[in-house]
Amino acid sequence: MNSLWEFLSMSDPNVRVVALGAILLTATSALVGCFTFLDKKSLLGDSIAHAVLPGICLGFLISGTKDPVFLIGGAFITGWLSVFAVEFITTRTRIKEDAAIGLVLSVFFGVGILLLTTIQKSGNASQSGLDSFIFGKAAALMGKDLVVFSVVAIALLVGLTLFFREFTLLSFDRDFAEAIGLPVKRLRFLLTILIVMAVVIGIQAVGVVLMAAMLITPAAAARFWTDRLKTMVALAGLFGALSGLSGAYISYLLPSAPTGPWIVLVISLIAGVSFILAPKKGILSRLLKQQKNRRTIHEENVLKTIYQLGETNRDFLVGRTAADMEARRSMDQGLRSKILNNLESKGYLDKSTNNWSLTEAGRRKAERVVRIHRLWELYLTTKMNIAPDHVHDDAETMEHLITPELEAELEKQLNYPKTDPHAAEIPYQKP
Amino acid sequence: MSINDWYIILTASVVSASCAILGCFLVLRKMAMVGDAISHAVLPGIVIAFLISGSRDSLIMVAGASAIGLLTTFIIEFLHRRGRLQSDAAIGVTFTSLFAAGVILVSAFTGKIDLDQDCVLYGEIAYVPLDLFITDGGTIVGPRALIIGVVVLLFISGFVWIGFRPLALTTFDPAYAGTIGVSAALWHYLLMGSVSVTTVASFESVGAILVVALLIGPATTSYLLTDNLKIMILLSVLTGIIASAGGYFLAVRMDGSIAGAIASVNGVLFLLAMLFSPRHGLITKKIGRKISAPVQSE
Amino acid sequence: MKTDHNKQIPAFEVHDLTVAFDKKPVLWNIDLQIPQGKLVGIIGPNGAGKSTLIKASMGLLPISSGYVKILNEPIDEVRQHVSYVPQRESVDWDFPASVMDVVLMGRYTQAGMFRPLRQADKDIATDCLKQVGMLQFADRQISQLSGGQQQRTFLARALAQQADLYFMDEPFAGVDAATEKTIIGLLRSITDSGKTVLVVHHDLQSVQQYFDWVILLNTRLIASGAVTEAFTSELLKETYGGKLSILSEVGNLIRRESFPNRETTLP
Numbered sequence: 001m002n003s004l005w006e007f008l009s010m011s012d013p014n015v016r017v018v019a020l021g022a023i024l025l026t027a028t029s030a031l032v033g034c035f036t037f038l039d040k041k042s043l044l045g046d047s048i049a050h051a052v053l054p055g056i057c058l059g060f061l062i063s064g065t066k067d068p069v070f071l072i073g074g075a076f077i078t079g080w081l082s083v084f085a086v087e088f089i090t091t092r093t094r095i096k097e098d099a100a101i102g103l104v105l106s107v108f109f110g111v112g113i114l115l116l117t118t119i120q121k122s123g124n125a126s127q128s129g130l131d132s133f134i135f136g137k138a139a140a141l142m143g144k145d146l147v148v149f150s151v152v153a154i155a156l157l158v159g160l161t162l163f164f165r166e167f168t169l170l171s172f173d174r175d176f177a178e179a180i181g182l183p184v185k186r187l188r189f190l191l192t193i194l195i196v197m198a199v200v201i202g203i204q205a206v207g208v209v210l211m212a213a214m215l216i217t218p219a220a221a222a223r224f225w226t227d228r229l230k231t232m233v234a235l236a237g238l239f240g241a242l243s244g245l246s247g248a249y250i251s252y253l254l255p256s257a258p259t260g261p262w263i264v265l266v267i268s269l270i271a272g273v274s275f276i277l278a279p280k281k282g283i284l285s286r287l288l289k290q291q292k293n294r295r296t297i298h299e300e301n302v303l304k305t306i307y308q309l310g311e312t313n314r315d316f317l318v319g320r321t322a323a324d325m326e327a328r329r330s331m332d333q334g335l336r337s338k339i340l341n342n343l344e345s346k347g348y349l350d351k352s353t354n355n356w357s358l359t360e361a362g363r364r365k366a367e368r369v370v371r372i373h374r375l376w377e378l379y380l381t382t383k384m385n386i387a388p389d390h391v392h393d394d395a396e397t398m399e400h401l402i403t404p405e406l407e408a409e410l411e412k413q414l415n416y417p418k419t420d421p422h423a424a425e426i427p428y429q430k431p
Numbered sequence: 432m433s434i435n436d437w438y439i440i441l442t443a444s445v446v447s448a449s450c451a452i453l454g455c456f457l458v459l460r461k462m463a464m465v466g467d468a469i470s471h472a473v474l475p476g477i478v479i480a481f482l483i484s485g486s487r488d489s490l491i492m493v494a495g496a497s498a499i500g501l502l503t504t505f506i507i508e509f510l511h512r513r514g515r516l517q518s519d520a521a522i523g524v525t526f527t528s529l530f531a532a533g534v535i536l537v538s539a540f541t542g543k544i545d546l547d548q549d550c551v552l553y554g555e556i557a558y559v560p561l562d563l564f565i566t567d568g569g570t571i572v573g574p575r576a577l578i579i580g581v582v583v584l585l586f587i588s589g590f591v592w593i594g595f596r597p598l599a600l601t602t603f604d605p606a607y608a609g610t611i612g613v614s615a616a617l618w619h620y621l622l623m624g625s626v627s628v629t630t631v632a633s634f635e636s637v638g639a640i641l642v643v644a645l646l647i648g649p650a651t652t653s654y655l656l657t658d659n660l661k662i663m664i665l666l667s668v669l670t671g672i673i674a675s676a677g678g679y680f681l682a683v684r685m686d687g688s689i690a691g692a693i694a695s696v697n698g699v700l701f702l703l704a705m706l707f708s709p710r711h712g713l714i715t716k717k718i719g720r721k722i723s724a725p726v727q728s729e
Numbered sequence: 730m731k732t733d734h735n736k737q738i739p740a741f742e743v744h745d746l747t748v749a750f751d752k753k754p755v756l757w758n759i760d761l762q763i764p765q766g767k768l769v770g771i772i773g774p775n776g777a778g779k780s781t782l783i784k785a786s787m788g789l790l791p792i793s794s795g796y797v798k799i800l801n802e803p804i805d806e807v808r809q810h811v812s813y814v815p816q817r818e819s820v821d822w823d824f825p826a827s828v829m830d831v832v833l834m835g836r837y838t839q840a841g842m843f844r845p846l847r848q849a850d851k852d853i854a855t856d857c858l859k860q861v862g863m864l865q866f867a868d869r870q871i872s873q874l875s876g877g878q879q880q881r882t883f884l885a886r887a888l889a890q891q892a893d894l895y896f897m898d899e900p901f902a903g904v905d906a907a908t909e910k911t912i913i914g915l916l917r918s919i920t921d922s923g924k925t926v927l928v929v930h931h932d933l934q935s936v937q938q939y940f941d942w943v944i945l946l947n948t949r950l951i952a953s954g955a956v957t958e959a960f961t962s963e964l965l966k967e968t969y970g971g972k973l974s975i976l977s978e979v980g981n982l983i984r985r986e987s988f989p990n991r992e993t994t995l996p
Binding site: 045050093095099100101107108110116213216217223 | 458513517528530531535654693
Binding site: 094096286289290293379380386387390391393398400402403 | 983
């Protein structure tokens with residue numbers, strides 16, 4: 001814990017540089033990743049990431065040093081070449097996009113590995129550290145490297161901000177973008193360049209093998225929290241920054257360890273948490289909603305049963321026993337008594353010894369359920385030509401779902417009918 | 432050439448052959464990237480099986496890692512269906528996180544297990560002749576990796592031989608297959624299970640990442656050369672073998688990684704097929720058009 | 730095998746069928762019966778659930794409620810007697826196979842999935858190719874077929890199944906006039922021999938000329954009956970008059986609230 005505190009206090013200038021650098025690199029990749037994500041081109045990012053390796057090696061072979069300008073330049077060229085290769089193979093041969101990506105990715109990476117192993121055995125002393133591009137090393141972000149990477153990152157951010165609206169349109173609805181006269185082809189080209197740039201700068205911290213995760217995972221995680229693009233981009237950037245910071249911390253603790261896998265593990269964890277906990281779209285909230293639906297259905301069914309028991313003699317508020325209810329509608333005994341108690345505590349039922357009776361609020365609620373049930377049956381028979389003996393099951397479900405607005409619309413469209421298809425009275429609220 | 436050279440080339444060839452056979456179906460099913468994802472995702476399975484069993488030639492290893500491979504396809508589908516995450520992102524999120532976990536395990540347990548990052552990246556096929564399989568009686572049967580490779584190849588060939596019709600049918604027209612009672616899901620998982628087994632068996636030779644080159648390279652190359660599925664499978668095996676031999680000599684010449692060189696040669700073979708394939712080659716078609724153009728104008 | 734079906738039982742019966750995509754119902758409470766020996770057109774606007782009706786009937790899509798019976802049996806009992814022709818675009822025609830390979834797929838049910846095909850199967854496939862006028866293309870690669878030829882290949886595969894009930898999803902989409910004529914002639918000869926054919930169809934002009942029976946569909950069933958009775962301008966107006974607003978709103982509500990389609994199918 002001590003080391004974490006020391007790290008977070010940022011008193012060491014080296015730590016400051018590495019941490020800020022890592023945040024900058026991962027956050028910018030996360031931002032660009034949002035657009036590849038929405039464009040459903042996430043795996044293309046994977047192929048670009050793998051394809052920069054031969055470029056880095058070539059850059060080294062040409063310059064003979066680890067000059068960042070040469071390495072980035074080489075990475076940029078082969079990264080872009082891989083996009084071109086995928087596009088060419090998909091359009092000019094019968095090979096489909098997934099296979100083209102897999103092929104280009106593995107062949108470029110294979111060439112990269114071949115060159116890298118050759119360089120490593122060549123005895124050139126300055127090559128050491130070249131392999132840190134494979135799994136990333138945030139600690140290596142120092143001096144000139146950081147300056148060059150930051151310049152690229154800032155250029156990327158500027159490009160993204162300037163064309164934000166255009167890229168938004170492009171990823172959401174390409175046909176529409178074309179229809180309103182946007183230069184779609186040129187914009188796509190620009191976006192591709194930005195993706196390659198994001199990969200090229202991200203690899204210092206994350207490494208080529210796992211770089212794809214920095215494009216995909218923050219965007220996927222952010223998508224669970226919001227439907228608005230701006231919020232999504234901001235969240236993805238934040239998630240990316242968090243994982244970058246954790247990568248820098250790992251580098252601080254274990255200077256020789258690869259940081260990429262840790263960064264990816266952190267961002268995956270964030271995605272996992274989002275996947276489970278995010279409101280509305282998270283698995284948990286959907287399960288809770290289903291649970292709630294189930295309870296509503298049971299409660300309304302019990303209220304309805306008590307109401308229907310009173311329909312024959314129009315004595316709705318008379319107390320009923322569990323046996324009365326069972327005779328009308330079969331249900332698990334334990335579940336029923338639980339539901340009855342719930343309804344009592346909500347003020348829909350009154351209890352006296354073994355009898356349960358509707359309160360006025362309970363009667364209104366039950367009446368509404370019965371009304372919707374019968375209105376829906378009538379709607380199905382009159383508007384959808386469904387035989388009267390087939391409409392009950394559907395109405396049995398819809399009675400719990402239909403909103404007051406839809407209810408009013410139903411009444412209007414059916415012209416406030418008096419009876420349902422089985423000649424049962426449709427009860428309206430007495431004013 | 433020494434016997435060791437032959438062992439390496441043979442091992443690479445049998446591994447390539449298994450990958451190529453399955454790769455044909457992956458490519459035709461447009462599931463190449465799922466194959467990529469499985470090959471990455473088996474890494475944590477391999478490491479954990481390693482830690483439990485303490486050795487690398489146990490069945491636990493193949494079983495454990497294959498289970499993770501299948502789990503990967505389940506997770507991808509779960510994220511896609513229940514999480515409503517688009518499929519490309521579901522694939523990407525799943526395999527990167529599993530692979531990251533695997534690399535961390537490798538680095539955490541280096542020393543305890545006979546695995547390192549280089550092996551993950553490009554395998555150890557150069558050391559294949561050093562690790563011999565010796566029976567209890569003391570007879571040297573051959574390199575262990577080669578024997579595992581042959582067993583897996585026999586298994587994969589048998590699987591595809593027996594299941595050829597349902598595999599082809601569910602690939603070409605899964606809806607029709609469903610209507611005549613052939614479960615597309617069943618054959619999907621059988622295929623993915625086989626891919627997992629093969630990736631695990633190939634891991635030692637070529638690492639976790641370059642397996643993809645063996646799965647996709649020969650399959651795409653042969654897909655450009657023929658219009659007959661059976662011939663396509665045979666040609667892909669042949670392509671895989673040529674790439675293995677060619678890759679070995681290239682690696683020796685450049686003094687670099689054999690697996691990397693095999694992947695590179697696969698790229699070259701694809702390029703040749705793309706340009707010069709008798710029916711689908713880009714240059715062949717251009718020349719063909721020039722020759723036939725006057726005939727058509729009559 | 731029950732080859733001698735009672736001619737009185739309906740060829741195809743749908744009872745209270747609801748089918749949902751991602752919870753939202755695309756077919757709602759469909760009820761219909763089709764007598765044997767009819768050539769049936771399934772008509773409706775895009776997104777009306779026409780293909781869904783066929784796919785759900787063949788057991789390719791999960792059913793939310795209701796059931797389907799074919800020749801009075803559940804589909805799994807009579808698969809051998811039912812043939813399905815998917816939309817031409819639903820498969821990748823770059824698949825490495827010849828026309829004959831595809832047609833022979835139609836014999837898999839009768840010949841067994843893992844047993845070698847006999848000469849008799851090959852003879853049947855050849856005969857079916859002859860019927861659709863594709864015999865000279867038997868060895869051609871399917872990637873080199875025109876749209877019409879692709880459709881004829883699929884039709885030959887269906888014929889090779891020797892079924893009693895045929896479902897065809899848009900067999901006339903994007904085919905040339907000659908193919909359309911060949912196909913309709915073949916369908917007519919199938920129904921003349923007492924078998925039943927259901928066809929998803931788009932072209933309203935040709936409905937009266939082609940079909941004996943129509944099913945008008947737009948999420949709900951508008952009508953199912955003999956062409957003379959059901960193919961009226963009034964019913965057509967209802968079919969193409971857009972979706973019922975309440976119905977689609979309730980559908981959206983079901984999806985948004987993760988609500989079950991049927992109370993009884995609670996998770």
